[in-house]
Amino acid sequence: MASNYNRKSASSGSRRKPAARSGSARSYPNGRNQSRPQRSQPAPNRSAGRSRQGKGYGAPASGRQVTSVRIGDIGQAERAQRAQRTYRRYIIRVVAVIALIGALFVGGVTVYNSNLFTITNVQVTGVEHLTATEMTELASVPAGTTLLRVDAGGIQQRLLRDAWVKEASVNRVFPDTLELAITERTIAAVVSVPVDSAQNTEDWAIASDGTWLMAIPEAGSEASKTISQNVYEDAAEVLHISDVPLGVSPEVGAHCTDANVVNALDIVNGLTTDLADQVKSVKATETASTVLTLENGIEIAFGEAGTTEEIRTKERVILKLMEENPGTISYINVRVVDRPTWRSL
Template sequence: RPSAPASSRASQQGYRAMPGGRYASRSGGVRPQQRLTSVRVGDVAPRERGDRAQKTYRRYVVRLAVIAGIAAALIIGGIAVYGSSLFAIENVSVTGVEHLTSADMEAMASVPADTTLLRVDASGIRNSLLQNAWVQDVEVKRVFPNTLELAVTERTIKATVEVPTDDAKTVRKWAVASDHMWLMPIPDQDSEAGKKTSPKIYEDAAAALSVVDVPYGTKAGIGTYCTDATVNNALDIVSGMTTELSGRVKTVSAAGAEETKLVLDDGTEIAFGKAENIRDKERVVLKIMEENPGVVYVNVRVVERPTWRSLS
């Protein structure tokens, strides 16, 4: 078999791999064989996820550091402002008072002269004001930059009660609220105490229900709730009325629960008794008065057996 030409053999040998990781070039020189590396497809995704996780972590650390720095600055600034005289209280505003004066409220609030809106003890001021019998509720508001507002809800006079004195020789008129709290003894308007009392108190007392003939031994105290059964019975009767009759009751004689008697604005007397079946008793009284002109007395202590008396 004829042998291949020398030039052809040399050409074929130039592309043959040589021992030791070398191969011959076409020029006849020998150069190192390049190593080929391979990566499995399954390794790519975990590696990319790791890179992303590291980047996310670094961003998280940077953000956390920024937030911590801002928080520290705010805390330091807040402490500085809290301890400073910024927002010092220069005005105390009082709203909602009629029976108490603004001066009375400011004195009871006792706001320290060197305090600020940030340091003021609003809860303590509120609790202090609630100790006054006239104050039913109060909201302490901070009005920046320098005003403290006391928004008061006052109790009102439901009735005046003639309470016997300890020596039983006379009576003392007391104001009582709708929730049966004793508000204050009402001084004579021409006395020294009366001149210091709000005119609104005398105005409301004159228009309020008058409870008289209260038994000896009835106790009244400012800021305490009435515990006398006869007085509470009288107040409950008028509070429980739902017809126009309630507006006509001017005086209640409260010698005892069974003996409770109402006196209307025209002088008509109604023996009402206990604060029971109030609406039924109202209905019967109104019907009797409508059907019997000139009636001056109605007894509904036992609502099923009413009696009455008229001038005609």
Template structure:
């Protein structure tokens, strides 16, 4: 008797017989279909994410090279001993610079080169302000350092952490007139360390290595406020 196969059916004469598929075949086919569907969904999500990232990068590049966030104001806070000319020499913001392009690390490093500056941070305040917050060292004492000829002494301001801040010139000199008045106010009110051994050297921006001075400074730093107000030397 003639027969033929059509799809999943076997036809013999006028009767039709269906061939059965195993449960395992059906499950494998269904699992494969789910995997393909999941793969396509993940590809679609990945495409959306990559597209969004590309748009954000393009926008960031446009803002970075544009003048949208140009620096129109530089605010310096916490400065009490540096003069305006000191700050201009230490802080340089090129004309046309923006908050996105400004090198804040370079500004901080430049300020930290000054002995008065203990720490500094630069903050971008959008849309147009660069804020520079400075923490200065204070005058813990004035040390009478012998001159090289041992005939006189030179007063030096020193901080509580042993940093030589500066030699204090006579206020009536041209150099003295150019300094911040706060330096002389602090020097007048600070305790003075005298009888420093000949050969003691002081250099602005370096830590004191003289044991005698450091011992005296430790005593000064350990005084209570009441005692410090009574002792001058």
């Protein structure tokens, strides 16, 4: 009986050992079983432990909860925050710019439609043969208009309608002045144009580009009092084109189409030496027989102007003949430049 009890006890003990390893009871060598309560402990955070050890703190204290964050996550969060701050600043700037543009637009419209900068003075510069009154009337600046609303382009076009006006610009001088800057054409010659018959002529001023400027009234007449006296001063200094064939019909502002007059202008404009200053008059009956008369009385049968080089070649021949025969020549013919002829007094 005793032996059976012992085997039963041993068998029972062997059955309880696995339960002791997995349960709350523990077996000790003295044969007693003691029970201890099992406390739940969090699993150690190895990354946190390594982080603290790296800083010299040692292993984490038992029972303290440790969390970990990856370095990459921190950088990404910082970048996201910076991007958000940059975006907010961008939105603020855009809104500020839009508000500023809107304020400027509203202010500009208000000023444009107001009476601010009303034109009270029209200033004309660069005129010698035209008067400031004539230019102001031609400009026709509307009363009460402002420097902001004035039609500068329309005024410029009206000014250019005058034959004397070669160039014109309209300038705003704040706060109340409109400046009309004029560049005038100059008189290149006075053309005696036949009227009705070759017995009566009328003097016309013509510019170097062939633009008919105006009919010059007789000095001392009532009509002469209405024009600038500079017209008469210039007319006395420039060359005179005479013997123009009947049928030439000048018109103010129009371009001269008469071949005889144009040929005479081309000759004088093409001369490059002091010979040009000595030309007093030109007979323009025909292009082939155009004759220049110098101040010293010498007549020069020049003929057709031709090219610029042909004009200069004829000019050199004339000057050479005058130099070789000082005071003895009364007539020179260079219509055929390689066979010039001359006649003495």
